[in-house]
Amino acid sequence: MKKTVLLLITYLLIFNQSAGTISGAELESQPLYETVKELLPPEAEFIKPNTPESVSSIQVYDFDQDDQQEMMVTYRLENGLGKLHALLLKKEGNQWKKIWETTSEGFDIEYSGFEDITGDGVGEFVIAWGIGASAGNKLEVYRWDEGTLKRIIKPRFFHRMELLKGENQTSLALWERYCCDAFLVDVLTWASKDLVSDEELYRQYYPKIKNFYESKIKEMDAWFYWYVLADAQLKANLIEDATESIQKGLTFIHGKEEFIELRRRLEGKTATQNATQ
Structure with a gap:
């Protein structure tokens, strides 16, 4: 056991970065794999998250900034009936100990990584549980606090996610399926106690949304593409762009109630702007 621990310490010293992953190809050949496996239930099966591409089922990050990296492990139980696990291990003395664990229903893990969401200079643990093709993914964000990880947002659901890395923090663009392959998009930034819509950043991100739906509309001029496009423009x-899209949307047979609601939002936004001028 002492030899295994010594090899493990040597490996982590070589892998001395603020955050990182161990590649899946190298995983089973490393003493780290066997050491972690000893701490899991016998029926545990490691899960490699779908994204980021380079990530593996074991990741390391120095949450408490003590120059000693903790290990985040993602796994499932073979007969766990859809239960997925994320487990944090911390080295105390010469032993690795479980200090935090969370579970979720799901089929896979869409994303697992460390990003500075709050802008405090320390990465948060960001995980997205893959629930299913229809339901999408469930996003959770955890911050190191008083020797453990604590969830700092209510779970959010999405079908596609993009990390928007700024100078001091990472924001998120979440695409949630509205209908078919049309998505409602939110661009979120941490503000004080939660992720909130960021209008300025949304405007910077908007060209990507516009290009996506313009190409879709060329293929099929459907009301639901105009609906999500108008929502993004608002x-x-x-x-002006939102006004034109809503007017176009009202020419379709379907979706009239949805576009009338968008028009109400547009009128409210216009009235607010006029009142502040």
């Missing part, structure tokens, strides 16, 4: 505060 969120980006592009009043």
